[in-house]
Amino acid sequence: MSSFTLHLLRHGEPEGAGRLLGRSDARPTSAGIAACVERACGLAVHGLISSDLQRASKAARAIGGSLGLPVTIDPRWREMDFGAWDGLATTQIDNAALGRFxxxxxxxxxxxxxxxSTLVKRVTAAIDALPSRPTLAVTHGGAMRAALxxxxxxxxxxxxxxxxxxxALLSLKLWRGDAPSAQIIGLRS
Known part of the structure; x- marks a missing residue:
């Protein structure tokens, strides 16, 4: 069974950091974009995919420019949708409700x-759609955890x-099959 490398890169710091930024389309800071470009420097990838939210997609476009790769936008790589909590700091949310979550x-x-489970299914579908070649996905912390x-x-x-x-850059060796699996081969933060 053949394998390929999947690198998952969390977007850099956005405006409004420290809040639950699920579907909120927070802009990335220039330092956040630069951190992502630096982290991706030297990766041997043949594909570049990104969440459609600008805190990921702007970093992906900058990385694509430095690596000479086009960016494929896939909204399945979005962060978890926090609904009514989206955009709030955790201190603004009822502690008991947050604890239950x-x-x-x-x-x-x-x-x-x-x-x-909806997030995991969405990210699984995004993974299943990947070509079997070394790929970098610029995404979000929740989507990275769903991939794990x-x-x-x-x-x-x-x-x-x-x-x-x-x-943060999480690198996985991924095997296809009826039950896809992966091995963590690197984590840099």
Whole structure:
């Protein structure tokens, strides 16, 4: 069974950092874009994919310019939709409701938001659509964690054990098949 490398790069720092920025289309800072370009420097990839949100897509376009690659935009790589909580700092959200969400995000999603399993299914579909060649996806922390759940079998609690700050690069060796799987081969933050 053949494998290929999938690099997942979290977007750089956006305006309004420190809030739940799911579907909010926060602009990236110039320092955030530069951090992503620096992190991607030297990657041997043949494909470049990005979330459609500008905090990821603007970084992807800058990376594409430096690597000489076109960018494919795929909204399935978006961050989790936090519904009514979108754009809020966690201190602005009822502690009990937030605690229930972190404990069981499928049973207690944000009001009018996305469930964890919906995010995992969406990201799994994006992964399934990838060509089997070294690829870089510029995406979001939640989508990266959903990829770990889908490919490595981690549950929602285990994926939070990974620190994925802005411009973090998670590299996976991915195998196709009836049940795709992956091995973590690098994490730089």
């Amino acid at each position: 972190w404990t069981n995000p499928d049973a207690n999603p944000p009001p009018d938001g996305e469930t964890w 759940a889908a490919l490595c079998g981690f549950d929602h609690r285990q994926v939070w054990a990974f620190d994925l700050p802005y411009a």
